[in-house]
Amino acid sequence: MLNYVIGRLLTFVPTFVGVTLISFGFIRVLPGDPIIVMAGERGLTDERYAELEAQFGFDRPIYEQFWEYLTGVLQGDLGNSFVTKRPVWDEFFALFPATLELSVCAMIFAVLLGLPAGVIAAVNRGKFYDRALMSTALIGYSMPIFWWALLLIIVFSGNLQWTPVSGRIDLIYYFPDPTGFMLIDSLRSGQSGAFTSAVRHLVLPTIVLGTIPLAVIARQTRSAMLEVLGEDYIRTARAKGLTSGRINGIHALRNALIPVITVIGLSVGTLLAGAILTETIFSWPGIGKWMVDSIFRRDYPVVQGGLLLIAVAVMIVNLTVDMLYGVINPKIRKR
Amino acid sequence: MSLLRIRNLSVAFSTSSGAFRAVDAVDLDVDEGEILAIVGESGSGKSVSMLALMGLLPWTANVTADEITFDGKDLLRIDTAGRRKIVGNDLAMIFQEPMSALNPCFTVGWQIKEALRYHLGLDRTARHRRAIELFEQVGIPDPEKRLSAFPHQMSGGMNQRVMIAMSIACKPKLLIADEPTTALDVTIQAQILDLLAELRNETGMGLVLITHDMGVVAETAERVSVQYAGQKIEEQTAAKLFDKPHHPYTAALLDALPERSTERLLPTIPGVVPGQFDRPTGCLFSPRCKLADALCKTTPPMPAGKELGEVRCHYPLHAGERIAS
Numbered sequence: 055m056l057n058y059v060i061g062r063l064l065t066f067v068p069t070f071v072g073v074t075l076i077s078f079g080f081i082r083v084l085p086g087d088p089i090i091v092m093a094g095e096r097g098l099t100d101e102r103y104a105e106l107e108a109q110f111g112f113d114r115p116i117y118e119q120f121w122e123y124l125t126g127v128l129q130g131d132l133g134n135s136f137v138t139k140r141p142v143w144d145e146f147f148a149l150f151p152a153t154l155e156l157s158v159c160a161m162i163f164a165v166l167l168g169l170p171a172g173v174i175a176a177v178n179r180g181k182f183y184d185r186a187l188m189s190t191a192l193i194g195y196s197m198p199i200f201w202w203a204l205l206l207i208i209v210f211s212g213n214l215q216w217t218p219v220s221g222r223i224d225l226i227y228y229f230p231d232p233t234g235f236m237l238i239d240s241l242r243s244g245q246s247g248a249f250t251s252a253v254r255h256l257v258l259p260t261i262v263l264g265t266i267p268l269a270v271i272a273r274q275t276r277s278a279m280l281e282v283l284g285e286d287y288i289r290t291a292r293a294k295g296l297t298s299g300r301i302n303g304i305h306a307l308r309n310a311l312i313p314v315i316t317v318i319g320l321s322v323g324t325l326l327a328g329a330i331l332t333e334t335i336f337s338w339p340g341i342g343k344w345m346v347d348s349i350f351r352r353d354y355p356v357v358q359g360g361l362l363l364i365a366v367a368v369m370i371v372n373l374t375v376d377m378l379y380g381v382i383n384p385k386i387r388k389r
Numbered sequence: 390m391s392l393l394r395i396r397n398l399s400v401a402f403s404t405s406s407g408a409f410r411a412v413d414a415v416d417l418d419v420d421e422g423e424i425l426a427i428v429g430e431s432g433s434g435k436s437v438s439m440l441a442l443m444g445l446l447p448w449t450a451n452v453t454a455d456e457i458t459f460d461g462k463d464l465l466r467i468d469t470a471g472r473r474k475i476v477g478n479d480l481a482m483i484f485q486e487p488m489s490a491l492n493p494c495f496t497v498g499w500q501i502k503e504a505l506r507y508h509l510g511l512d513r514t515a516r517h518r519r520a521i522e523l524f525e526q527v528g529i530p531d532p533e534k535r536l537s538a539f540p541h542q543m544s545g546g547m548n549q550r551v552m553i554a555m556s557i558a559c560k561p562k563l564l565i566a567d568e569p570t571t572a573l574d575v576t577i578q579a580q581i582l583d584l585l586a587e588l589r590n591e592t593g594m595g596l597v598l599i600t601h602d603m604g605v606v607a608e609t610a611e612r613v614s615v616q617y618a619g620q621k622i623e624e625q626t627a628a629k630l631f632d633k634p635h636h637p638y639t640a641a642l643l644d645a646l647p648e649r650s651t652e653r654l655l656p657t658i659p660g661v662v663p664g665q666f667d668r669p670t671g672c673l674f675s676p677r678c679k680l681a682d683a684l685c686k687t688t689p690p691m692p693a694g695k696e697l698g699e700v701r702c703h704y705p706l707h708a709g710e711r712i713a714s
């Protein structure tokens with residue numbers, strides 16, 4: 055197992071270098087000069103421009119700049135934001151818990167609804183529930199996030215006034231945030247109503263972000279279940295006289311989980327991409343919103359460092375998923 | 390009274406090209422402690438008829454019968470919950486492919502204990518003790534260690550022993566073994582058959598042995614039912630059947646046994662079991678029968694009396710003066 059993990063970590067090295075290169079290149083390919091953007095409408099003199107150019111190192115050849123960036127990264131230094139002057143690393147970890155909290159909730163939402171939906175659809179193959187669930191999943195999958203979010207906001211925040219429209223918690227609450235996770239911190243603060251407020255802020259973004267993974271998981275669960283339900287060991291389970299709930303929910307689902315775990319792992323990438331949009335819509339102070347703002351400001355260190363850290367997070371999730379396979383299906387552990 | 394009594398059982402599958410009768414008017418009786426063999430070539434409906442009894446057929450199957458009684462209970466009119474109490478408990482079944490019949494995601498111990506908890510409600514320690522006892526009974530060495538093994542970590546023969554242990558876990562009154570040895574190599578085949586016969590002697594359960602191997606029948610069965618294209622064509626005690634088969638098909642099956650063959654090449658039965666689209670109008674065996682005449686090709690034979698093994702043939706063999714020529 056340890057050898058396997060080390061082997062996998064080694065394969066990360068080329069991916070890692072590739073990602074540094076892409077994140078470094080991506081923001082520089084965009085038109086727009088960060089110095090001009092920073093100066094704003096007032097503009098600036100040629101001398102001042104040259105001074106800043108030298109300060110940021112833009113006057114040197116691009117490969118030198120990349121080399122400097124890469125050596126910095128390898129030493130754990132992602133540089134400082136042009137705008138706030140704070141280390142990218144610090145900003146990322148100040149904001150990451152918000153994104154993580156939202157993503158985890160969205161994933162839990164997607165799995166808790168997607169798995170049963172897929173199982174029910176497979177068991178009722180071709181009948182009403184199957185059709186209803188699968189067409190709903192298709193709609194959910196093809197719905198533009200933006201439009202879906204607006205629809206929910208109009209109904210639940212506008213008409214019904216059930217949920218707030220933006221932020222993580224009502225402004226009247228103030229407490230220390232040692233973990234950065236609002237649900238945990240609000241509970242620990244002991245202030246009455248804080249936790250409920252945090253939950254109400256979380257509901258809509260969770261639904262919006264979780265919808266596409268939910269649809270993907272439901273469809274994958276259904277097809278994996280259909281395959282498994284035809285297997286001999288399902289007939290054995292039925293010959294034991296077990297209830298269909300136990301057969302479908304334990305004997306079949308456990309075997310169907312492998313492909314489902316795969317799509318869950320792949321959804322994490324989609325989820326982080328979706329988080330950028332969702333956070334922007336709901337003014338959620340996470341890394342998605344931070345990245346978007348930084349792109350508009352042409353804040354090179356933040357964009358390249360942020361992309362890199364997100365990529366590393368996705369790689370870690372994928373490694374975890376690979377190791378889960380063996381836990382779920384012992385047959386895979388051997389290989 | 391017999392343990393299992395089936396009258397006029399038919400199973401029709403609805404397929405995209407119309408209904409297909411896989412089992413056609415089959416009668417079957419099994420007494421307590423008896424070994425009945427059902428023989429016939431591939432596709433003759435042996436598995437389907439027993440799966441119908443177990444209620445394990447897919448929804449495309451339409452099962453009809455005049456009577457299915459097991460242990461005094463009417464299985465035709467029983468509800469699902471009632472059937473679940475019988476199936477896996479008093480009525481158990483094992484299958485052909487031991488490697489795929491066990492769930493790859495759970496240890497064999499977990500799978501066997503599941504049945505013990507579900508039907509007998511044993512507590513943890515009692516389940517464990519009983520599982521070890523069962524593994525010993527079916528000849529699995531080192532049971533304590535094997536309980537925590539996964540199916541893929543054991544051989545096919547061992548897996549089939551696990552299946553057998555699982556099926557007899559609740560001391561069934563009737564065990565249906567659907568070609569339990571076909572997927573195993575020859576030495577293991579004999580061991581498994583011996584084990585089944587031994588278990589029958591110990592527990593007094595009835596045993597239905599599905600096979601297409603007449604050699605297996607000769608060694609184990611007490612009574613034999615021969616099936617062809619969904620119909621039961623003959624039924625006799627094993628001794629009588631091997632001595633005086635009444636149906637030409639049975640005779641042909643017996644001729645194909647290596648120890649009976651006089652020639653260097655084994656005689657085979659030319660042709661195949663008719664499927665959905667090539668069902669003959671008369672006797673179903675007539676296209677392959679050496680003795681068939683015009684009557685056989687046009688009129689389906691009705692079962693003869695008990696003294697002739699209820700044979701479905703216009704010209705039964707070994708029938709006194711009526712021997713076919």
Ligand SMILES: Nc1ncnc2c1ncn2[C@@H]1O[C@H](COP(=O)(O)OP(=O)(O)OP(=O)(O)O)[C@@H](O)[C@H]1O
Pocket residue numbers: 402404409411429430431432433434435436437438447449601664
């Ligand atoms: N689910 C199904 N749908 C349609 N036809 C089926 C189905 N299951 C079985 N059949 C058909 O029913 C017939 C009898 O099948 P069955 O499995 O009972 O044969 P068998 O005597 O057990 O043969 P074998 O020795 O190969 O196991 C076959 O022609 C088969 O194609």
Ligand SMILES: [Mg+2]
Pocket residue numbers: 435436437567568
């Ligand atoms: Mg069969």
